[in-house]
Amino acid sequence: MFAWVNERTDARLGFAAKSLPLIPMFIPSIAAAVGWVFLASSNAGLLNVLIRDALGLVGVDMTEGPLNIHSWPGLIFAYFLFLTPYAYLTISSGLQSLDPALEEASRSSGAGAFTTFRRVTLPSLRPSLGASVLLIATMGFALFSIPLVIGTPAGIDVLPVEIVHMVAQEYPSNKAGALGLSLVIVAVVSLCWLLQRRLVRSGNYATISGRGARSAALQLGRWRLPVRIAMLGFMALTAVLPLAGLVAVSLQRYWTADFSFADLTLANYQSLFENTLVWGGLKNSVLLALAGATVAIVAGALITMAVESRRSKLTQVLDGVVKIPATLTHIILAVAFVVAFAGAPFYLIGTYAILLLAYIVLYIPQAAFYSSAAYHQVGRQLAEASATSGAAGGTTFRRVLLPLMAPSLIAGWSLLFVLITGDITASSMLAGTHTPVVGFVILDLWTSGTYPRLAALGVLMTVVASSVVLAVMWMRDRIRLVK
DSSP: OHHHHHHHBTTOOTHHHHHGGGHHHHSOHHHHHHHHHHHHOTTTOHHHHHHHHHHHHTTOOOSSOSOOSSSHHHHHHHHHHHHHHHHHHHHHHHHHHSOTHHHHHHHHTTOOHHHHIIIIIHHHTHHHHHHHHHHHHHHHHHOOHHIIIIIGGGTOOOHHHHHHIIIIISSSOOHHHHHHHHHHHHHHHHHHHHHHHHHHTSOOSOOOOOOOOOOOOBOOGGGHHHHHHHHHHHHIIIIIHHHHHHHHHHTSSSOOSOOOGGGOOSHHHHHHHHOHHHHHHHHHHHHHHHHHHHHHHHHHHHHHHHHHHSOSHHHHHHHHHHHGGGGSOHHHHHHHHHHHHSSTTTOOTTSHHHHHHHHHHHHHHHHHHHHHHHHHHHOHHHHHHHHHTTOOHHHHIIIIIHHHHHHHHHHHHHHHHHHHHTOOHHHHHHOOSSSOOHHHHHHHHHHHTOHHHHHHHHHHHHHHHHHHHHHHHHHHHHHHHHO
8 A cells, every 4th residue: 555655646755755664674684673672672662661751740650561572462563564665665666667547547437546446456466466475475484583582582482483493502403303394484485486376377467558658646635644644654663763763772882771862972883883893794795785686686587587488397497496495494595505515625614605605595586576576567468579570589688578677676686685784594604703794793793782782783784775775766766767
């Protein structure tokens, strides 16, 4: 609904509304989880302190709560906030590729806004909806940092945390048990993958047709203000509050519920720049993310082209093999990389090469999901028309499909960049003190309990990732306008 409001109605808030919902993606997941712990911890949470002070003015005295992030509702709330922007990004790109003339024709025929949304827009967005469902399912089942920070103190066990515990903390490591639990994730994600393929191959959705001028925004009338308020409230929950929690704690010498402006300090940020491990990790993560995201999205687009243009058992096997890493937790794949490349003849352990290779393998499924959704949104008809005109497969891909797929591919690239820079699980296994990355450093700060410095690093990563991704998204919009 958020994507539809921003792309199709007069309630959209412009570039700010398109960028703010993506800010949770820019914060490393463990830093975002810690940010909400800073806000909603039962005892020292900053929001709880404000609420208790307000209730005390009317005679209600409380020593803890009323919010408790370390609970089932708190964990589900954190999952919801973390995963929603990924669905928004996928569906927003699909709406940008969808010809708005289809919806205008529906409204001109007498259909209302809701009927048009239900009978025209949603069926037309099946590829993007299918891709977002599969992406969220795979990310949700493999998510490690949020349940570690929020669920573990509440006694809530989830599969990824159990698998990591079996491999990295038990002695001797219980690899058989970890692989057994991984099969459960494989089964669930495989089911989602089959449902997505059935959804996008049903063919009952519209594709890109003529590329005319942007349609007039749908007038919401008296609903315009409530919709804008709802969007602003959602953005406050997903972006403003957790980032504010990180900033507040990053300016304290110690995390305390007694927040005082007189005691604020920039010492935590200064220590980050003076720490060669932290500064090196930040630079390494950005460079590896730039290279890894580019290689993965190009490979995903080429694989999608091969699979869709040549329907055979070989290409179907290729499609399935590419998506296998999405069904496995990062810790299992990291162990596999250690076993395969640590010794002779490669000796790659603790090198940038193994990190880059691991990132490409880990995140190429997401690249393939985005490429597949972009291809189906464009439609097979244009590729068939180009082939009928005598163009070779490479020419069709370069001059017809790639320009039309560009908005979705650029959005996918930004997603991969954020995921690689904020990777925690694989980085903790494959990086080292000589090849640090942000995930390795963040986990080290979390383990040592240096929360203010961890908050400062989370804020710094948010600034860096936001600058890169917003620049890329601006370029995506420019490409769309040129077309």
